[in-house]
Amino acid sequence: MTASVGIVGASGYGGAELLRLLAGHPQLEVAVVAAHSQAGEPVASLFPNLAGTAVFDAVDVDRLAGLDLVFLSTPHGPSLELGAALHDAGVRTVDLSAAFRLPADGFATWYGETHPRPDLAPAVYGLPEFNRKQIADATLVANPGCYVTTALLGLVPLASLVQPGTVVVDGKSGTSGAGRAAKDALHATHVAGSVTAYGAPAHRHTGEIEAHLAAFGADLGPISFTPHLLPIPRGLLTTSYATLRDGVSADDVQRALVQAYADEPFVHVLAPGEFPVVKAVTGSNGAQLSAVTDPRTRRVTVVAVTDNLGKGAAGQALQNANLLLGLEETTGLTAIGLYP
Structure with a gap:
């Protein structure tokens, strides 16, 4: 099985780390690498470790809706809109921002704004060690803060x-x-x-x-x-x-x-x-x-x-994606760090 995935916010550090990890994933194919302000620019112009011919795509919700899974690596403002739209379209989504981590009243307290989709707040919280079954059955997963x-x-x-x-x-x-x-x-x-x-x-x-x-x-x-x-x-x-x-x-x-x-x-x-x-x-x-x-x-x-950027962001997002897609949870990931 090969699943098609997209990354929105791929020009940030979390998005770039997802690209690095997904390059070694045997069952996920990156179909969309979206970054609003860098659309059309080569990915390697920002991240030389990701050398190649890939360029940043524009953000196209209709195109994202045709994928098996989408990672949102944007600030919470854009994620509030995109996460809700993808959820409503039935697209499995892992959001790395704070958009859906808290109940609506908690979001208002800590972020100083009204949550536009209180029915999605909170989404399923993506800490697999304590929430594995709920993650596997979810559509929208809120990746925890680092x-x-x-x-x-x-x-x-x-x-x-x-x-x-x-x-x-x-x-x-x-x-x-x-x-x-x-x-x-x-x-x-x-x-x-x-x-x-x-x-x-x-x-x-x-x-x-x-x-x-x-x-x-x-x-x-x-x-x-x-x-x-x-x-x-x-x-x-x-x-x-x-x-x-x-x-x-x-x-x-x-x-x-x-x-x-x-x-x-x-x-x-x-x-x-x-x-x-x-x-x-x-x-x-x-x-x-x-x-x-x-x-x-x-x-x-x-x-x-x-x-x-690993267990605190992109690594955990990929761990959650594996669960959402019914893959072995550890696929494409390691617990062994770079040392020295």
């Missing part, structure tokens, strides 16, 4: 072990997470040799983390989340802290994580005290995590790493 994916992988299995209202998430991401647009804060001279926080105390991913902790049975109440910008192109690390419930031991924490991911192809749990490193998953769809507990403070520290 920070959210990484934080949830560490926190959801520990839901019954920690006290609600005590969770703090510290996130750090490479510069590709901010997109391809030129921004002063992303200038190489400003980023190199420096680390800075941004978006606190109300970064939009805060609401997404809270909403989907609750959706996956881990309602831990309000959390504090602060993202930081790292001087690296790609990779993401979250360090999450929470107070343990009475009687919970370090063995309980490790057992919960190991049991949660024993059969997962992309998530690897390290031994306590063996902390994951971003470089280990760069270029892959893998995630690594570990946890340590402090008997003095009764707190647990969970460290998790992903590639923000």
